[in-house]
Amino acid sequence: MVEQKATNVHWHSGEVTREDRYNVLGHKGATLWFTGLSGSGKSTVAVALEKELTARGKLCYRLDGDNIRLGINKNLGFSAEDRTENIRRIGEISKLFVDTGVIVLSSFISPYRADRDTVRALHDAGDMDFLEIHVDCALAEAEKRDPKGLYKKARAGEIKGFTGIDDPYEAPVKPEVHLHTDEMTLEQEVAILISELESRGILNFSI
Amino acid sequence: MVEQKATNVHWHSGEVTREDRYNVLGHKGATLWFTGLSGSGKSTVAVALEKELTARGKLCYRLDGDNIRLGINKNLGFSAEDRTENIRRIGEISKLFVDTGVIVLSSFISPYRADRDTVRALHDAGDMDFLEIHVDCALAEAEKRDPKGLYKKARAGEIKGFTGIDDPYEAPVKPEVHLHTDEMTLEQEVAILISELESRGILNFSI
Numbered sequence: 426m427v428e429q430k431a432t433n434v435h436w437h438s439g440e441v442t443r444e445d446r447y448n449v450l451g452h453k454g455a456t457l458w459f460t461g462l463s464g465s466g467k468s469t470v471a472v473a474l475e476k477e478l479t480a481r482g483k484l485c486y487r488l489d490g491d492n493i494r495l496g497i498n499k500n501l502g503f504s505a506e507d508r509t510e511n512i513r514r515i516g517e518i519s520k521l522f523v524d525t526g527v528i529v530l531s532s533f534i535s536p537y538r539a540d541r542d543t544v545r546a547l548h549d550a551g552d553m554d555f556l557e558i559h560v561d562c563a564l565a566e567a568e569k570r571d572p573k574g575l576y577k578k579a580r581a582g583e584i585k586g587f588t589g590i591d592d593p594y595e596a597p598v599k600p601e602v603h604l605h606t607d608e609m610t611l612e613q614e615v616a617i618l619i620s621e622l623e624s625r626g627i628l629n630f631s632i
Numbered sequence: 633m634v635e636q637k638a639t640n641v642h643w644h645s646g647e648v649t650r651e652d653r654y655n656v657l658g659h660k661g662a663t664l665w666f667t668g669l670s671g672s673g674k675s676t677v678a679v680a681l682e683k684e685l686t687a688r689g690k691l692c693y694r695l696d697g698d699n700i701r702l703g704i705n706k707n708l709g710f711s712a713e714d715r716t717e718n719i720r721r722i723g724e725i726s727k728l729f730v731d732t733g734v735i736v737l738s739s740f741i742s743p744y745r746a747d748r749d750t751v752r753a754l755h756d757a758g759d760m761d762f763l764e765i766h767v768d769c770a771l772a773e774a775e776k777r778d779p780k781g782l783y784k785k786a787r788a789g790e791i792k793g794f795t796g797i798d799d800p801y802e803a804p805v806k807p808e809v810h811l812h813t814d815e816m817t818l819e820q821e822v823a824i825l826i827s828e829l830e831s832r833g834i835l836n837f838s839i
Contacts, residue, residue: 517704
């Protein structure tokens with residue numbers, strides 16, 4: 426049986442390239458990096474975009490606290506050093522996905538500009554698309570939403586070093602996309618992102 | 633323009649599932665874990681399988697020292713603790729890929745049974761296919777091939793703790809696939825692996 430199967434096996438010299446993988450998928454890989462305050466709507470828009478892309482037959486994957494903090498980064502805490510290592514690892518994982526052809530939706534507060542710039546530089550070095558998406562929402566509005574009750578705890582002093590309360594959020598200086606979630610509908614946000622991906626030629630690829 | 637685009641945006645309640653991603657690809661994700669001595673032929677068969685799968689329109693990705701040791705794991709050395717952390721992280725990354733629908737070809741000596749069993753357990757916990765591939769080759773033959781000149785250096789004492797020389801290789805007890813690269817052709821090896829993937833229903837999926 427092995428002999429028979431072998432007659433169907435053909436491969437060419439040279440290794441499979443990134444373009445070969447993009448060709449299998451019919452689109453390019455890219456990292457969309459959603460950054461913003463807790464409660465700003467990062468996950469909401471990432472989930473909505475994921476649904477829209479999947480419905481269009483594009484392969485995307487969300488990286489967030491659920492699958493990162495409980496998995497590969499479960500040996501990291503919240504010290505400054507660990508936060509930086511957390512973001513670095515997510516950046517490296519995102520690169521592997523982009524190299525594969527996946528549209529990565531990374532959704533993390535990622536409050537420090539230097540950390541986000543590190544991830545951007547990693548992508549630039551690999552000639553990969555990196556889109557910083559500022560999920561912008563007034564602190565007062567995010568605190569009013571407080572979906573996880575975290576602002577309340579931070580105000581009560583039960584959580585220390587909470588972004589926006591007693592730790593800074595360093596807003597992107599020149600994000601590829603700037604969403605104002607306290608002024609836009611979710612439909613508008615998704616449409617802006619799809620349009621951005623289209624205009625960059627990410628959603629279609631063939632050799 | 634945003635308004636106009638928005639009319640094309642439709643999504644459903646509920647999140648995108650693993651099955652939705654497999655459906656986009658038309659196949660399932662799985663981890664093929666190639667383990668064996670240095671020079672046993674792990675990369676050779678992984679590269680050949682990658683070519684065959686890509687030619688068949690399947691999305692696969694190789695994880696190896698090049699893209700792992702120089703990227704996410706560049707802050708790890710070769711102490712026992714670091715070797716274990718190296719394999720743990722690769723296992724977690726493999727899981728993220730399998731969840732996405734990618735056929736992962738992980739090619740590492742991974743000499744310790746406990747480390748490989750950890751990766752297997754991670755996959756089992758996530759209800760994911762994990763195939764341990766023993767890339768088996770007599771030490772004498774691997775040492776004769778010595779493609780990187782490492783055995784020579786190990787015999788000369790220039791490299792310490794080299795697997796097979798002064799550090800043990802713990803062979804898999806019950807691997808899903810056992811390749812004897814000193815007795816089989818590359819075509820046979822690839823055919824066996826394709827057959828194994830087919831018989832497990834990994835190469836075709838639709839909702």
